[in-house]
Amino acid sequence: xxxxxxxxxxxxxxxxxxxxxxxxxxxxxxxxxxxxxxxxxxxxxxxxxxxxxxxxxxxxxxxxxxxxxxxxxxxxxxxxxxxxxxxxxxxxxxxxxxxxxxxxxxxxxxx
Amino acid sequence: xxxxxxxxxxxxxxxxxxxxxxxxxxxxxxxxxxxxxxxxxxxxxxxxxxxxxxxxxxxxxxxxxxxxxxxxxxxxxxxxxxxxxxxxxxxxxxxxxxxxxxxxxxxxxxxxxxxxxxxxxxxxxxxxxxxxxxxxxxxxxxxxxxxxxxxxxxxxxxxxxxxxxxxxxxxxxxxxxxxxxxxxxxxxxxxxxxxxxxxxxxxxxxxxxxxxxxxxxxxxxxxxxxxxxxxxxxxxxxxxxxxxxxxxxxxxxxxxxxxxxxxxxxxxxxxxxxxxxxxxxxxxxxxxxxxxxxxxxxxxxxxxxxxxxxxxxxxxxxxxxxxxxxxxxxxxxxxxxxxxxxxxxxxxxxxxxxxxxxxxxxxxxxxxxxxxxxxxxxxxxxxxxxxx
Numbered sequence: 038x039x040x041x042x043x044x045x046x047x048x049x050x051x052x053x054x055x056x057x058x059x060x061x062x063x064x065x066x067x068x069x070x071x072x073x074x075x076x077x078x079x080x081x082x083x084x085x086x087x088x089x090x091x092x093x094x095x096x097x098x099x100x101x102x103x104x105x106x107x108x109x110x111x112x113x114x115x116x117x118x119x120x121x122x123x124x125x126x127x128x129x130x131x132x133x134x135x136x137x138x139x140x141x142x143x144x145x146x147x148x
Numbered sequence: 149x150x151x152x153x154x155x156x157x158x159x160x161x162x163x164x165x166x167x168x169x170x171x172x173x174x175x176x177x178x179x180x181x182x183x184x185x186x187x188x189x190x191x192x193x194x195x196x197x198x199x200x201x202x203x204x205x206x207x208x209x210x211x212x213x214x215x216x217x218x219x220x221x222x223x224x225x226x227x228x229x230x231x232x233x234x235x236x237x238x239x240x241x242x243x244x245x246x247x248x249x250x251x252x253x254x255x256x257x258x259x260x261x262x263x264x265x266x267x268x269x270x271x272x273x274x275x276x277x278x279x280x281x282x283x284x285x286x287x288x289x290x291x292x293x294x295x296x297x298x299x300x301x302x303x304x305x306x307x308x309x310x311x312x313x314x315x316x317x318x319x320x321x322x323x324x325x326x327x328x329x330x331x332x333x334x335x336x337x338x339x340x341x342x343x344x345x346x347x348x349x350x351x352x353x354x355x356x357x358x359x360x361x362x363x364x365x366x367x368x369x370x371x372x373x374x375x376x377x378x379x380x381x382x383x384x385x386x387x388x389x390x391x392x393x394x395x396x397x398x399x400x401x402x403x404x405x406x407x408x409x410x411x412x413x414x415x416x417x418x419x420x421x422x423x424x425x426x427x428x429x430x431x432x433x434x435x436x437x438x439x440x441x442x443x444x445x446x447x448x449x450x451x452x453x454x455x456x457x458x459x460x461x462x463x464x465x466x467x468x469x470x471x472x473x474x475x476x477x478x479x480x481x482x483x484x485x486x487x488x489x490x491x492x493x494x495x496x497x498x499x500x501x502x503x504x505x506x507x508x509x510x511x512x513x514x515x516x517x518x519x520x521x522x523x524x525x526x527x528x529x530x531x532x533x534x535x536x
Binding site: 041081082083109110111112113114115117118121140141142143144145146147148 | 180181182183184185188315316342348349350351352354355357358359360361363498
């Protein structure tokens, strides 16, 4: 069973690092230089090059300094899970996910 | 037995079919291919449309505000509402509403006030908690979550798994063992509020579906007042069993709807796609696949409508519902598989809904009782009564 948290080491969000990403579907974290979570996202079935496209867009927007990814075909349920785990750990959504609060997010007590 | 639709049924089916093709399918084109829900404003707009059609709340008895539509017509509608990418598990993204938790119609007045009516008004959501890590197909024996009476309360300890919607619910209907020695006669149904101390949603259970997930629940001495016993103590199994039987007809109908759409796509594609100088539709190998699809669809459709007819007449329909569920889930799985074969490489891409249906249809042969359990149900009926 995979861990519920995406706790791989952060990587610097650079063109070189993004260029190394595969065009896979999956989920990702965006963070600042201190490792604070800025946004949780996913690369879904309509992206051109999966995670690479999503992270390239984030880089172009200057949205974050760091990132980490997880390749998964269950990107939507994993995305929801990561949002719930973040709320369980920190009491609120990451700032970049405020719009996700428009719909009802599940409660999780991951222990 | 005549399965021709009445004029009224034809009108309703045509209306729903148009709704799916003109409202749902275009919206889906903008969503992620695995999406299972709409933006709230789109959802609200669609619900207002189905309300205007007089078709919102299918499955809700008329005395509780649902439309007065018979089971056979509801089954025909369910064969239409699943005919889109997300349709198998999110028919029309819930625009036609749901039946709520049908068990609550049997609740006492106090429970109806606290749970049923808020659900029907859209103010509360509930979940159905039956399956446990020890199994789901034999709830009479697999239920190990236990409830012990303590004064005016019951104290629940144990776990559940594959429970949909528990993380977003306000309450749940949970089955627990209240008498260790009585098998199916020792199970009681409780209504538990989601904010009850000791009730936890421990994890998301990821499956072949991406837009949906199950959850694993833990009960650590969760106290539930005796007033929240649904039905009678030690009579909970009948509540679970009745729900499982009734649910099999719309479950089968959903599979059939997807199979019908996959077949339509296959025929359309086979007429256009050329290989070695002729269209696929001229190849006997393809023709036979399409014919086999038709056999599977018609067989499942007849069996499902036969079950719906018996249910409509208030006759016993447990074996018929089991047969419908088995034929529809297995037949539709074959249809979607053949449809992918006809589409070739495109069939397994997210450009088409077939790959999603293929993944989700696999679950249908397990959910609501696997095919093997459906055969057990039918065998019991056959050995307990004269054949035919």
